[in-house]
Amino acid sequence: TAIQHSMPVPPGSWLGMVGGGQLGRMFCHAAQSLGYKVAVLDPAAGCPAGGVADRHIQAAYDDPTALELLGSLCAAVSTEFENVPADSLRRLARHCAVSPSGDAVAVVQDRILEKAFITQAGVPVAPYCAVTDRSHIAQAPANLFPGILKAARLGYDGKGQARVTSREAALEAFDAFGGVPCVLEAMLPLADEISVVMARGYDDACVVYTPAHNEHRDGILAVSTVDPAAVQARQSLYAQAAQAARRIAGQLDYRGVLCVEFFILDDGSLVANEIAPRPHNSGHHTINACVSSQFDQQVRVMTGLPLGSAHSHSASVMLNILGDLWFDAAGQTREPDWAGVLRFDHAHLHLYGKAEARKGRKMGHITVTGATLGQAREQAAGVARVLG
Ligand code: ADP
Ligand code: MG
The missing domain is CATH 3.30.1490.20 (ATP-grasp fold, A domain)
Structure with a gap:
């Protein structure tokens, strides 16, 4: 049975985050700046969000006592990773407002259900x-x-x-x-990869960010680029992608922040790849280059506040920082040259506070903003040179 939640949830209230990785950490920053207190559920001591949250409940994601505690402490709960047990979200929903729902997450965390769902929403897949x-x-x-x-x-x-x-x-x-x-x-012939991050509120209001163009290395996102000046020229492609994302969110009865990854094929056609039921790595630029960030929107949705503008006020190049940078050619550990990075005055450095650098591990990101994409690219190239 659905319980009634009083919305909007007033600042000063507790919000819950299932998952304490970097996405949970950036959620904490956004929630706290709006005056909320955050409790994070994550089994790992020293997880990235643990030291930032007002409270870290260190327990398994399906621990009934921990879920009971989180649900009764918090007015609203969200999640930062798609592999959260859907039943944990359903259990939390007996106590507080939960977005996205366990049912929505259950669909996107299983590629078989996900692909069938996208197809029946009328969006092409591979x-x-x-x-x-x-x-x-x-x-x-x-x-x-x-x-x-x-x-x-x-x-x-x-x-x-x-x-x-x-x-x-x-x-x-x-x-x-x-x-x-x-x-x-x-295996499709990819000309490009783009992603659409959007937020959908309890009142069905949606905001959709400008698509990011994504480059992967070894299966991991490496660079994400957003060019507001190109929106006009790419209008039909971007409108198609935004419309597909909205349709998917609507049919999932989705509440929260969601990302749809797309392939652009050699013939220019658009194919949906996968859905993430949470803020996304390709949406990190929204912190520094957009009016409201994807994490700010996540807070606004779960508390029933009006959504912020998704407008990109700057062009941006986002570079992921992987643990590989902590090792030199001989395999010796070193500290990357952060002062050298920040000599580029449009570089925004975000480090996730992970104690141990490992190869392939996401340690942080840098968003380089610019009035034009050319300017952002120029400083991003300088940053990349410093990082080696
Ligand atoms: P993950 O969950 O690891 O992000 P994806 O399904 O998004 O998995 O695949 C990771 C990357 O592999 C994609 O971003 C794309 O570069 C490449 N890839 C995945 N599926 C295909 C495909 N069908 N054809 C070509 N490249 C693909
Ligand atoms: Mg992917």
């Missing part, structure tokens, strides 16, 4: 088939090769994926994944 048994690979249409086999659950940053050129290779990869449910999708 040709694919669900694989829950070896026979599904044997029967897969020929146009899925060469393809990518992706574990249906728990993948991120290219993990749980194998590029396969043949049926035999797909079978091998399926076995190597331990026979877990997967999707097999055709």
Whole structure:
């Protein structure tokens, strides 16, 4: 049974965040600047949000006592990672307002459900088939090769994926994944990748950010670029992407911040790749280059406050900072030259406070803003040179 929540939730109240990674940390900053107190649920001591939150509940994401505590302390709860158990969100919803809902998260955390959902929303996806048994690979249409086999659950940053050129290779990869449910999708000729971050409130109001153009290295987002001056020229593409994102959010009855990743194919057509039910790495530019950040919007949605403007007041280039930068060519550890980075006066440095640098681990990001994308690119190139 649905309980009534009084909205808007007044500043001074407690907000809950399931997950204490960097997205949870940046959520804390936004919530606290609006006067809220934040309790973070995360099993890890010293997690990035733990030291920033007003309270860290250190427990498993499905710990009933911890969920009870979080739900009764907080007026509203949100999450920062899609692999949160959907049942934990459903359980929290007995106590407080929860956005997004466990039902919405359950769809997007399973690639089989996600792809079927996007398709029935009328948005194209890559040709694919669900694989829950070896026979599904044997029967897969020929146009899925060469393809990518992706574990249906728990993948991120290219993990749980194998590029396969043949049926035999797909079978091998399926076995190597331990026979877990997967999707097999055709490898598409990508001209570009873009993502749309948007927020949708309890009153169905939506704001949609300008799409970011994303470059990945080794399956991890490396650079994300937003050019407000190009919106006019790319109007039809951007409108298509924004409309697809809105349709997906509407049909999911989604509340909160959501990101839809798209592929742009060689022929210019747009294909949806995946949905993240939370703020997204490609939306970090919104902190420094937009009127309201994606984290600010997350707070506004969950508290029932009006959404802020998604307008990009600056062009931006966002560079992810991975743990690799803490190691020199000989494998010795070093501290990156932050003063050198900040000599570029449009560089905004965000470090996540992670104690240990590991290769491939997201340690922070730098958003370089500019009046034009050319200016932002110029300083970003300088920053990249300093970081080596
Ligand atoms: P993750 O959950 O790790 O982000 P994605 O499905 O987004 O997984 O895949 C990661 C990256 O791999 C994509 O951003 C894209 O660069 C590449 N990729 C994924 N699927 C395809 C595909 N069907 N065709 C071509 N490239 C793909
Ligand atoms: Mg992705």
